[in-house]
Ligand SMILES: Nc1ncnc2c1ncn2[C@@H]1O[C@H](COP(=O)(O)OP(=O)(O)O)[C@@H](O)[C@H]1O
């Protein structure tokens with residue numbers, strides 16, 4: 001049974017966004033209805049147990065939190081051919097859980113270079129969901145401020161800018177991520193420079209800036225998506241049923257980022273990354289931290305395929321587990337979110 005883009009909705013917001021899904025796109029704008037172009041994915045079946053609940057001993061927290069360790073992940077790799085596996089799961093999943101109506105929300109937080117964007121796109125593709133790249137919003141705000149001569153420390157100026165930021169995300173090729181348009185201009189590459197990375201971290205540390213961008217993130221995700229960022233599991237979507245905290249060692253993350261930046265010295269990349277992580281972790285408002293109920297995924301020794309398989313498996317297991325999916329997620333509209341105010 002093919003899923004219909006059942007929820008066309010007009011978002012009357014100034015901040016225009018287009019979420020993307022591979023093979024299609026989610027186009028969202030002030031003057032346009034939401035229309036979902038779903039992928040061929042949409043699987044939500046059980047793929048085998050990969051994930052044990054383990055104490056977070058490494059952090060000494062004493063809390064009982066799930067951890068997708070390398071050992072557990074061995075069992076998470078897909079079995080059989082991708083096509084067979086997918087078609088079986090799609091059939092089963094669509095009978096039980098029509099993907100569009102689920103309002104399935106998967107959040108992935110973690111530090112720079114952990115693999116959030118890469119993994120989010122592929123998990124989204126699997127479930128037929130759009131992706132919400134929250135970091136791109138902060139990055140575009142930083143770029144816009146720079147171009148307009150607004151200091152990255154000018155909180156009122158940044159809030160005013162955020163309120164009328166002409167930003168749009170558009171689906172790009174299947175191989176790449178979404179294109180980011182600022183004032184009609186493609187800034188996809190421009191927002192990924194080290195300078196704008198630093199700026200995004202600075203502007204995102206300001207409480208009023210975060211507050212001004214909070215509601216739009218919730219509205220955009222209301223009908224389901226894979227969202228990636230820093231504070232999604234803790235502040236933006238504390239009620240999300242599927243939370244992951246994706247990380248990797250500093251050295252691994254820096255090496256990954258260096259590979260993306262032509263000619264960058266590893267030491268410089270590592271220094272910038274550490275500085276940004278430290279600011280993201282220590283800011284007073286919505287710091288980057290693992291939610292108590294987020295599954296920890298350490299990708300230091302895992303390739304992206306393994307991480308994707310683990311997350312897909314964990315979500316699928318939860319959806320088809322004894323408790324079933326979370327109430328209010330499977331039929332009709334998702335329950336109205338009730339989120340705490342931004343602290
Ligand atoms: N598990 C992984 N193993 C190896 N490389 C990865 C992995 N996940 C992502 N990458 C690569 O690392 C780089 C950074 O990944 P990205 O998804 O942009 O991270 P983030 O969004 O967390 O900053 C990309 O070039 C990506 O291809």
Ligand SMILES: Nc1ccn([C@@H]2O[C@H](COP(=O)(O)OP(=O)(O)O)[C@@H](O)[C@H]2O)c(=O)n1
Nearest residue numbers: 112113134135136138200201204229230231
């Ligand atoms: N939900 C989010 C997402 C990003 N950010 C900020 O935006 C910056 C850029 O985010 P990003 O996800 O694009 O960064 P990378 O992980 O891609 O390097 C981060 O360093 C954070 O300071 C945030 O504060 N909260």
